[in-house]
């Protein structure tokens with residue numbers, strides 16, 4: 535790991551100020567994506583701005599018809615939140631499926647979303663529920679936020695403060711875990727909120743998380759696995775690596791979407 | 801260089817570190833607490849698991865400076881001062897939950913976190929599922945699972 539200077543602000547304002555003064559600096563949340571990448575010397579920030587002492591960035595709260603989660607809330611704390619398990623167990627299951635217990639004890643929702651790993655779980659939940667990402671500068675719709683592998687709408691110095699998820703009556707996540715890494719080989723989040731139907735896929739696409747409009751359209755009539763029986767998505771644009779071919783990933787998208795629909799309707 | 805202060809196994813400690821010093825390096829090299837191991841250094845094997853403010857964390861994926869003011873427990877902090885083993889350590893001894901012993905400190909620290917989150921009555925499925933982040937290169941999982949089940953029960957006594 536290359537060296538850097540280390541800062542521990544206590545307010546979002548201070549954190550933003552530190553980033554402004556250190557243009558090659560980076561925010562540090564749980565460190566479970568950033569530190570491994572720094573060890574490999576694939577990133578060399580000149581400064582790390584640790585968010586762990588910043589006030590008001592943790593917790594899961596019910597706000598009207600939404601659930602609002604602070605950016606620094608650890609995966610384990612979201613997974614065990616009673617409020618969330620009550621109103622939207624399908625979302626609570628997402629951080630519960632991340633990595634292993636120690637990773638869930640440290641990793642945060644803000645870090646996961648900002649990182650936008652093409653195999654990460656939270657991006658599917660954000661896009662699959664039409665979440666709003668709230669930063670120190672603005673509110674960004676999930677549909678505009680995720681812009682391809684490891685790329686987001688975040689500008690330099692912008693800090694995710696919280697994420698707001700509209701409560702969907704039906705919502706579920708189905709993940710095909712890579713047996714070694716625990717990341718999603720493919721993961722599908724489905725939801726139905728009134729007439730808003732969403733199917734979001736992580737792990738499969740070479741441009742990161744994406745929606746499946748053909749499935750969404752077919753589900754408008756009835757939100758059941760039967761409605762998409764026999765439907766497939768093309769293998770073009772799917773990831774190809776030693777773990778799975780594009781065809782296999784495309785196949786998994788259909789299978790997992792049906793499983794997620796069954797779960798959401800259970 | 802920066803100065804870091806924390807509590808390790810109940811004792812206040814202070815040391816000079818570089819910002820990039822990992823917690824596991826600080827524990828092993830500055831404090832000479834070599835019970836916390838490095839198996840992979842890529843956040844996967846769990847040999848480096850310690851408790852950070854009571855919660856299991858991988859010390860190879862945590863900076864020492866992130867622990868300023870925190871309370872850390874390592875494998876060395878479990879036994880009683882007179883050397884009497886913690887019930888979970890005793891269960892690993894009793895059930896032969898170790899072969900070479902390299903993964904054992906991390907296994908035991910993770911086992912205690914499983915008990916913290918799931919209570920003292922653990923079934924085999926829960927234990928295996930929750931050991932996701934710990935790898936035993938000797939593959940002695942069967943006895944590790946047995947040891948954790950017994951250790952969890954013994955802790956309730």
Ligand SMILES: Cc1cc2nc3c(=O)[nH]c(=O)nc-3n(C[C@H](O)[C@H](O)[C@H](O)COP(=O)(O)OP(=O)(O)OC[C@H]3O[C@@H](n4cnc5c(N)ncnc54)[C@H](O)[C@@H]3O)c2cc1C
Nearest residue numbers: 563564565566567568633641642644645648654655694716
């Ligand atoms: C062994 C292992 C297994 C894993 N398995 C999975 C898995 O199955 N599924 C999965 O989804 N993830 C998995 N992860 C990744 C894990 O969930 C990470 O914790 C997460 O992706 C990043 O969160 P973090 O809090 O650790 O962020 P960090 O590593 O601290 O930061 C990640 C990036 O986000 C930026 N950032 C952090 N917080 C903010 C903020 N508030 N605003 C703006 N930018 C910010 C940082 O600058 C950095 O660029 C795994 C990780 C490990 C080590």
Ligand code: FES
Nearest residue numbers: 839840845846860
């Ligand atoms: S050494 Fe930390 S997880 Fe392997």
Ligand code: FES
Nearest residue numbers: 899903936937938
């Ligand atoms: S006992 Fe040898 S690695 Fe587990």
